[in-house]
Amino acid sequence: MELSSLNKQQLEAVCATEGRIRVVAGAGSGKTRALAYRYAYLVNELGISPANILCLTFTNKAAQEMRQRIAKLVPEGNFNDFICTIHAFCVKVLRKEIYRVGYPKSFVVLDEEDAKALAKEVLEDVNEDRTETTVQNFLNEIAQRKADQTYVGQYMLPDSPLVSSVSDNFVRYLEKQKRGFALDFNDIIAFAIYILDRFASAREYWQKELNYIMVDEAQDCSGSDWYIADLLSKRHNNLFIVGDPDQAIYEWRGAKPDLFVSFKSDRDIILNQNYRSTPEILDAANSIIANNKNRIPKDLFTRRPLSTKVVHFHAKNEKEEAEYVARKIVEMAGQGSSLSDFAILFRAAYLSRGLEQELMKCKLDYTMWGGVRFFDRKEIKDVLSYLQLIEFGNDLAFERVVNVPSRKLGKAFLSELRKRASVDGSSLYDTLKRHINDKPLNRPGAHEFVALIENCRSYKMAVGITGLMTYLLDESGLMRLVREDEDEDRLENVEELLQSIMAYEEENKEDDVTLQNYLQDVALYTNLDRKSVGPRIRLMTIHQSKGLEFPHVFITGLNEGIFPSARTVRERRVSGLEEERRLMYVAATRAEKTLILTESEGFNMATKTNKYPSRFIAEIKKGCLVTEGTMDETLWEGTRELMRSLMPEEWTEQALKKGDKVVHKVFGGGTVAAVNLQQDAYEVHFENGDIRNIRGKFLSLC
Numbered sequence: 001m002e003l004s005s006l007n008k009q010q011l012e013a014v015c016a017t018e019g020r021i022r023v024v025a026g027a028g029s030g031k032t033r034a035l036a037y038r039y040a041y042l043v044n045e046l047g048i049s050p051a052n053i054l055c056l057t058f059t060n061k062a063a064q065e066m067r068q069r070i071a072k073l074v075p076e077g078n079f080n081d082f083i084c085t086i087h088a089f090c091v092k093v094l095r096k097e098i099y100r101v102g103y104p105k106s107f108v109v110l111d112e113e114d115a116k117a118l119a120k121e122v123l124e125d126v127n128e129d130r131t132e133t134t135v136q137n138f139l140n141e142i143a144q145r146k147a148d149q150t151y152v153g154q155y156m157l158p159d160s161p162l163v164s165s166v167s168d169n170f171v172r173y174l175e176k177q178k179r180g181f182a183l184d185f186n187d188i189i190a191f192a193i194y195i196l197d198r199f200a201s202a203r204e205y206w207q208k209e210l211n212y213i214m215v216d217e218a219q220d221c222s223g224s225d226w227y228i229a230d231l232l233s234k235r236h237n238n239l240f241i242v243g244d245p246d247q248a249i250y251e252w253r254g255a256k257p258d259l260f261v262s263f264k265s266d267r268d269i270i271l272n273q274n275y276r277s278t279p280e281i282l283d284a285a286n287s288i289i290a291n292n293k294n295r296i297p298k299d300l301f302t303r304r305p306l307s308t309k310v311v312h313f314h315a316k317n318e319k320e321e322a323e324y325v326a327r328k329i330v331e332m333a334g335q336g337s338s339l340s341d342f343a344i345l346f347r348a349a350y351l352s353r354g355l356e357q358e359l360m361k362c363k364l365d366y367t368m369w370g371g372v373r374f375f376d377r378k379e380i381k382d383v384l385s386y387l388q389l390i391e392f393g394n395d396l397a398f399e400r401v402v403n404v405p406s407r408k409l410g411k412a413f414l415s416e417l418r419k420r421a422s423v424d425g426s427s428l429y430d431t432l433k434r435h436i437n438d439k440p441l442n443r444p445g446a447h448e449f450v451a452l453i454e455n456c457r458s459y460k461m462a463v464g465i466t467g468l469m470t471y472l473l474d475e476s477g478l479m480r481l482v483r484e485d486e487d488e489d490r491l492e493n494v495e496e497l498l499q500s501i502m503a504y505e506e507e508n509k510e511d512d513v514t515l516q517n518y519l520q521d522v523a524l525y526t527n528l529d530r531k532s533v534g535p536r537i538r539l540m541t542i543h544q545s546k547g548l549e550f551p552h553v554f555i556t557g558l559n560e561g562i563f564p565s566a567r568t569v570r571e572r573r574v575s576g577l578e579e580e581r582r583l584m585y586v587a588a589t590r591a592e593k594t595l596i597l598t599e600s601e602g603f604n605m606a607t608k609t610n611k612y613p614s615r616f617i618a619e620i621k622k623g624c625l626v627t628e629g630t631m632d633e634t635l636w637e638g639t640r641e642l643m644r645s646l647m648p649e650e651w652t653e654q655a656l657k658k659g660d661k662v663v664h665k666v667f668g669g670g671t672v673a674a675v676n677l678q679q680d681a682y683e684v685h686f687e688n689g690d691i692r693n694i695r696g697k698f699l700s701l702c
């Protein structure tokens, strides 16, 4: 087997087959390559059957890629499907073992849509509201309650006590699942743990089978993932984990990066050489991540030759920012790059709107990787349909929004309305207005709806499009609907649409700005023919970009409060900020040749302030960054002000160090003698002789 393409540490990782091995791998240091070669080494050199190797990846896509890579390294037909995600593996375990708890081998795996349908059924049974939001919130509650895995024994097994008398929708949902032998994603893990814990013969079988276990992206494993990997490796004790604590970006949804850091290994191997990026990109990424205090420092280096500096482009507004990105792509594509060489990354999905519009305008093909295009998102289509109904009264728009939010106008109501519209030969909305006092159509929800549309029609001239949309969002209940939805993206998308309409009115104030004009303009983006199959620019959130690499990367929307996200920093303080910084590190290290950071002035909905450049740009080492676009340097003061307001204690952490002269409003002047960052406490020797431990925010620098 050809191992000469590996460096010394990668080779060491490949050949360290026995024991508990931890590989701490920096970004782009070839961990995926090392994993693939290690698998092939076990098969080709040690004669291990693939049936005895479990290789756990983070996503199905990553599993697929890993299988393809391994397929090239082992003789044909010699790899099996134990290269998979933890969920896929647990399904395999359950197909074999679930009979032990009275479920059939052919149990059903519920996908998201199935789970939604089941949740709806439960709410229908008890006559509760079944709007999209309520159903989603109910599903979130179910997921939360399933985090405590005791529910399996308590409710879900055939001999679990009868619970139909319990007036709890969660239990009703479980009852339904149990009746259909249906498991959702949470159950798959919980059932596997339940069986492996309680049935020694099942546990021993799998422990015996799995001679070698490898785990990729171990920094993002949850507590259950760790538990399963650890349990299964107890017999052969060959557990190989690879991860990068600097790329831990899923703590917010239960990942436990600390378990990677505290893993008791027989041997640690560090992969420090980055093969992906230019020295300038790597330097920039290293200098950003160095600001995290809760981290094990590691020196990632590259031997690639010096290239171009990282670019920071400052724009006067969002439109200019998007125009710059599109212009740069056209320019670089003209020099030989393919559109598929470009990735545009952003912190949150709503930020794609301006970029998408600009790319469409410039006829640059793009794809939304792992997500939905802005104008195809449900909440955006709902708002635009309302506006269309107000302006044009068309049936398609009517059908889309008449029951959004629910007005209890069911199938019978709509079919009666359609019948009458066809007899009258007029639109659904006009028919409803005409016959609203006739018995089958005379419903409170119908009256409400007609009043809403009529009010909007009469206000629209006076209040402009922004005013109309604000009124519509409030009066229709749409805003309440997206606010109640626990999926924060929806609210951000609607706010983004509102912002963009405001900007549209501002830009076109000299001309005739009417709702009709706006809808016609926006139709250019909503009705686009998307059949092209050629190379495309990839747009994605940074979370989606994990594990990928691209020659040219744009990180857009780099404003304080957007990235780092104000919400995350406010809610999770230092740990949230550090996770945001790791996200920035992941984003920057996706780039091979070009890294361009963009941000713009304007208004920031997240902080309700003007926009200022992100602190992450300021953290980049001076020598590796060039700024394009004219920027008033005093904007950095705005950044600092915002940083202070987002997390005052973090600001003090940064500002105070041993030896600093400080003042306290009661104890007076003093000197910082020791710093305890974790507790944000400072030992201050006051001039009056007192020595006290004081929280940072109560001290000011003299």
Ligand SMILES: Nc1ncnc2c1ncn2[C@@H]1O[C@H](COP(=O)(O)OP(=O)(O)OP(=O)(O)O)[C@@H](O)[C@H]1O
Pocket: 005, 006, 007, 010, 025, 026, 027, 028, 029, 030, 031, 032, 033, 034, 244, 247, 274, 275, 276, 546, 547, 548, 549, 589
């Ligand atoms: N020894 C090597 N020689 C040449 N190229 C290498 C070597 N190791 C890795 N590479 C290349 O470096 C790039 C990064 O490798 P890989 O994707 O395996 O890194 P990674 O550690 O999984 O990255 P990340 O964690 O940032 O997603 C790939 O293009 C890979 O082909």
